[in-house]
Amino acid sequence: MTGHIRLRLTQPQVTQVWADRGYAGDLVDWARERLWLSLRIVSRPKGTTGFVVLPCRWKVERTIGWCMNARRNARDYERLPQHSEAHLNWALVTMMTRRLTRKSPRTDTWSRKPRATQG
Template identity: 55%
Template sequence: MVLVTAADVTDRRAAGIMLPRLQTQFRKISLVWADGGYTGTLVDWAREKLQLTLQIVKRSDDMQGFVVLPRRWVVERTLGWLLRTRRLARDYETRPDSSEAFIYFSQTMLMARRLASPASPARPERSRWAAAA
């Protein structure tokens, strides 16, 4: 599910729009992981109005350097996959719906490549250069 908003819309406000849509489309969802930007009344609102558990993945103040946070890596990995699409690496779009369409297109192409790939999960994908050697 994708929601692109104007730059002046806060993450918490966008979550208030996104969470009801998410629940409508995926009725069995009960747990959502979020980063520290989604704390506050949003957690209580999600629990009371939507019966969703909004679990905040926080970074500790005493952590030094790079630390993999639980569940946070899933979001970072997905954003990394999206930014491999050249069109999404720069912000060329002027309309939010156009940006959303390119995100859906990028994810569709990624999943189509993975489904069509002959590599199995037990065997890592080989590059085309390794096959020529």
């Protein structure tokens, strides 16, 4: 089964994907026609220099950072993509169960949106 059909069958709730400017163009049409996804291109604001927090992308990058805290996900040890996917899922399940069973709410640097730096 090809990857795009598998995505539709296993994750039907995914309806929108954010992507970098490098993915603009034909991929937007392909995602709409084949995956029935809305591919939103996130661009830097005009006239900015240096590091800028881009809308929506910081959530994805933060989550990837959390996944990389799991030692096995920090390197590409697996032979099959399904094994890597399983380890990513396991890392996210572990993270969420720890957060859900926490005795008191805690805010840390990872749970807040970072501030944009002035360039």
